[in-house]
Amino acid sequence: MRNRGIVVKFMSNALIVEDIKTGERISCYLRGRFRVQEVRPIVGDIVEYTKVQDKGVVESILKRKNELAKPRVANVDQVVCVYTIKKPEVPLLVFDKLLVLVEEAKLNALIVLNKIDLLEGPEREIKRYFVDVYSKIYPVICTSVKTKEGIEELKDHFKDRLSVFAGLSGVGKSSLLNCISPGINLRTQDISQRTDRGKHTTTSAELIRLPFGGLVVDTPGFSLIEIDHIKPENLKFYFPEIAENNSCLFKDCNHIDEPGCKVKELVQEGKIAKSRYENYLQIFREVMER
Structure with a gap:
């Protein structure tokens, strides 16, 4: 019988799963096909597992909501x-x-x-x-x-x-x-x-x-954050105060040096924090270079 649990910790091919119904924590391992397919669970995943004596075997990883x-x-x-x-x-x-x-x-x-x-x-x-x-x-x-x-x-x-x-x-x-x-x-x-x-x-x-x-x-702390994968034209959507002000002259305005930019006006008026906008510009330059 398959049970459902949430991944509490994952280490190489072994993981700890907490059963959703009972709250029991059980040590599990992955079926060989996961290694072949290069699929690995992560903390927070919901998995289906079967019990083999005092161990568990992960049979499937359910679709993530995020x-x-x-x-x-x-x-x-x-x-x-x-x-x-x-x-x-x-x-x-x-x-x-x-x-x-x-x-x-x-x-x-x-x-x-x-x-x-x-x-x-x-x-x-x-x-x-x-x-x-x-x-x-x-x-x-x-x-x-x-x-x-x-x-x-x-x-x-x-x-x-x-x-x-x-x-x-x-x-x-x-x-x-x-x-x-x-x-x-x-x-x-x-x-x-x-x-x-x-x-x-x-x-x-x-x-x-x-x-x-x-x-x-x-989670482990970090000393730097990699954002290489972000496309420059998408960055504006990840600053909420910029994303909600989309009334610029040009619909594809990136709020850098385009004419008729509403965002730059709001920065000058103090309605968008200058420090946030300057960081937006710095991040935009970084992802453009990479």
Whole structure:
């Protein structure tokens, strides 16, 4: 008899599957045809499996409703994009590239501005600017593991959803998970004093069931984001505030140097953030060059 489960973790040819009905976690392996066809499941996949003694054998991988490219996860309800102004200081360009990938995958983004207890002086002005700009586009929650600010609000966003954390190494993804669900005990490390960069503590994507409802994927952090596959003419659709202003003189306007561009007018009027538009231009140049 075939059972259905969700892939919790995948390592080479072995995977952990959580049965959808019973909640039991079982170690499974793939049929040989998956290797021949070069098909591999990813975390979040719904699979059909049969039991062979105390092991499981994956028979099929069901069609995905969506897939996030990096971190590679299937059937996601929301991507929790974690940003920090300090320890580490994350470049807005890198963060906007992450949001581009989320938009490309047609997924919902929740922005978490973490480690706000570290901010002082001019950094608080940066925080106000960040919240002002991004809260007009996405839901934004400011959090601190130390003071517990924003943690209960964050938990509400996780209930009854499959969420995936995404962000640079060191922004505190694992620490946030430990805070919203004590008992997980994910490994964490301090920021490198030499580089002011995060150290990788999560080595592979893993699905975690939260005690108050919902599933979350803790994923390895990253130091750069590859967007080579994006076509320049499609980039404008991955910046929501640009995509919704499509009243330019030319329908195929890329909002670079075309005449009659409504988007450039909105930037000059302050209705579209200059920093977001400048990052759009930078990303456009990068994908054009590649």
